[in-house]
Amino acid sequence: MSHDVVRLPGRFSLRVGPVSLVVRRRSAVTAGALLLVLLGAITLSVCVGDTYVTFADAVTAMATGGTGHERLINVLRLPRVVLAVAAGVAFGLAGALIQSVARNPLASPDVIGVSQGAGLAATIALTTGAGFGLLLPVSLVGGLAAAALVLYLGAKHGLAAHRFVLAGIAVAVILKSLIQIVMLAAPAIDAQRAQIWLVGTFAGRGYFEAAVIGIAVAVCLPVLVWAGKAADTTALDDDTARGLGVRVTARRTLLAVLGVVLAAVATASVGAVDFVALVAPQLARRLTGTERPPLWCAALTGAVLTVTADWLGRNVFGSYDVPAGVLTAALGGPFLIYLLIRRRRSS
Numbered sequence: 608m609s610h611d612v613v614r615l616p617g618r619f620s621l622r623v624g625p626v627s628l629v630v631r632r633r634s635a636v637t638a639g640a641l642l643l644v645l646l647g648a649i650t651l652s653v654c655v656g657d658t659y660v661t662f663a664d665a666v667t668a669m670a671t672g673g674t675g676h677e678r679l680i681n682v683l684r685l686p687r688v689v690l691a692v693a694a695g696v697a698f699g700l701a702g703a704l705i706q707s708v709a710r711n712p713l714a715s716p717d718v719i720g721v722s723q724g725a726g727l728a729a730t731i732a733l734t735t736g737a738g739f740g741l742l743l744p745v746s747l748v749g750g751l752a753a754a755a756l757v758l759y760l761g762a763k764h765g766l767a768a769h770r771f772v773l774a775g776i777a778v779a780v781i782l783k784s785l786i787q788i789v790m791l792a793a794p795a796i797d798a799q800r801a802q803i804w805l806v807g808t809f810a811g812r813g814y815f816e817a818a819v820i821g822i823a824v825a826v827c828l829p830v831l832v833w834a835g836k837a838a839d840t841t842a843l844d845d846d847t848a849r850g851l852g853v854r855v856t857a858r859r860t861l862l863a864v865l866g867v868v869l870a871a872v873a874t875a876s877v878g879a880v881d882f883v884a885l886v887a888p889q890l891a892r893r894l895t896g897t898e899r900p901p902l903w904c905a906a907l908t909g910a911v912l913t914v915t916a917d918w919l920g921r922n923v924f925g926s927y928d929v930p931a932g933v934l935t936a937a938l939g940g941p942f943l944i945y946l947l948i949r950r951r952r953s954s
Contacts, residue, residue, distance in 0.1 A: 634895045634904060641894075641907035645692070648911055652688045652918040653680060686813025690876070691913040691931070693820040694809070695883060697873035699909025700824070700831065702884030703891070703900035704866030708859045709772050712892075712946050715885035716870030719775020722881065723782035724753020725874040726805050730786050733801040734793035742804070743819065743875050750871030753778055758863060771863070807880035807932025809917050816876040823872040830865055831902060880916075880932045882939020883909050889946065912938075 654660050660668070660676050668680040702715045709719075716722055728749020732742055760774035786805070790798040824831075870884060887909035888900030894908075895901050913931060916938075920929035 631895070631897070631901075634897065634901050637891070637894045638901075638904050638907060641891075641904060641911060645907055645911050645914065648914040648918070649688055649692070652691075652914055653684050655918070656684065656922055686817070687809045687917060688914060689814060690809050690812055690817040690820075691917045692910045693817040693824070694873045694877045694880060695887070695910035695913030696906040697820050697824060697869045697909075698880065698883040698913070699887040699891070699905040699907070700902055701866045701870035701873065702886075702909070703888040703902050703905035704862050705870070705884070706888050707899050708863045708866065711772050712889050713885070713943065714772050714775070715882070716867065716874065717879060717881045717884060718779060719772065720753045720757050720778035720782055721750045721867050721870045722874050722879040723779045723786065724756075725750035725871060726879055727782050727786050727789070728752075729804050729875075729878075730789050730793075730801040733804060734789055734797040736797075743816070747871055747875035750874050751868070753782060754864075754867035754871060758860065758867070803930070804878045806930045807878035807935070808920075808928075808930035809877055809913075810928055810930070812877060820873055820876050823869060827865055827869060830861075878930075878932060880913060881936045882942070883912050883935050886935075886939050886942050887912055889942070 650662060650665075654662055654665050658676070658679060660680065664676055665680050668677040669685065698716070701721075705716060705719065706712055706714050708714075725746040726749070729742055729746040732745045737745065757771070757775045757778050760770070760778070790801055793801070874880075888905040891904035891908045892898075892900045895904055912935065916931040916934040920931050920934055923929075
């Protein structure tokens with residue numbers, strides 16, 4: 608199969624057979640830098656903790672064992688790191704897609720109701736005696752059902768950006784109220800189990816949940832390649848997009864569905880690790896200097912955030928294992944305030 612690279616001002620075009628892809632140089636450099644940062648965060652998370660393990664011993668433990676640290680590395684640390692990477696990638700991609708559709712940096716799965724839908728389903732399951740084996744599929748159905756309701760309400764008039772966001776916020780508020788009602792009516796021990804799940808954590812989870820997220824991303828990969836180009840037209844107003852021959856509603860709906868599916872799978876697997884999907888695309892957009900969040904840079908940024916948050920939660924607070932969702936919320940809250948202030952000044 609033939610391939611050609613065509614250099615353009617500030618970017619280059621890569622053609623492989625009938626498929627061509629235009630890549631901005633700054634975005635490519637940023638993606639490479641983020642990948643190096645992610646590898647550093649993974650190394651830190653695997654090697655540094657209550658017990659320090661050298662990089663060489665960690666690699667040996669993963670490859671052959673026999674260093675005395677194989678359980679620490681292969682059972683306790685590495686599965687959490689792999690899951691954190693998978694969840695961060697999914698959240699970053701979901702946030703970038705949803706923000707592109709909404710044309711609003713304040714839109715994310717935890718703002719428009721996807722996380723709350725999964726949380727309500729998980730809370731009902733945990734407080735009614737359902738086994739943990741049912742938790743992932745039940746919460747996945749809940750997240751997708753909430754997303755379907757938001758898309759239905761938002762698409763009644765062409766999936767207008769403001770209507771999509773307002774519908775999501777309204778659904779999120781209602782679902783969050785229902786979660787509180789279910790928890791108040793449940794026995795204390797069941798309510799506590801549900802609360803732990805709701806804050807989002809990688810503890811007690813690992814390769815299975817990471818595989819579920821990885822399969823979802825892999826299945827969506829062909830559509831994600833298309834979405835990288837299709838998202839360019841979502842920033843245009845409806846009349847301009849239609850003038851270019853773009854089916855606005857169908858394109859935005861497909862991008863939104865792709866985003867909420869990834870967000871629902873990730874939330875069902877690790878709980879509500881809030882604000883990663885909000886923060887990662889905006890950080891990636893600022894690093895690359897683009898008008899919309901670039902998908903793969905957003906994915907890498909999300910992975911860096913989740914791996915770092917998990918390591919901080921395990922090591923900074925003494926003997927307490929603070930859930931990653933608590934730390935991402937502590938980061939995301941001030942960042943959300945910053946975005947609100949910035950948008951107000953721009954207005």
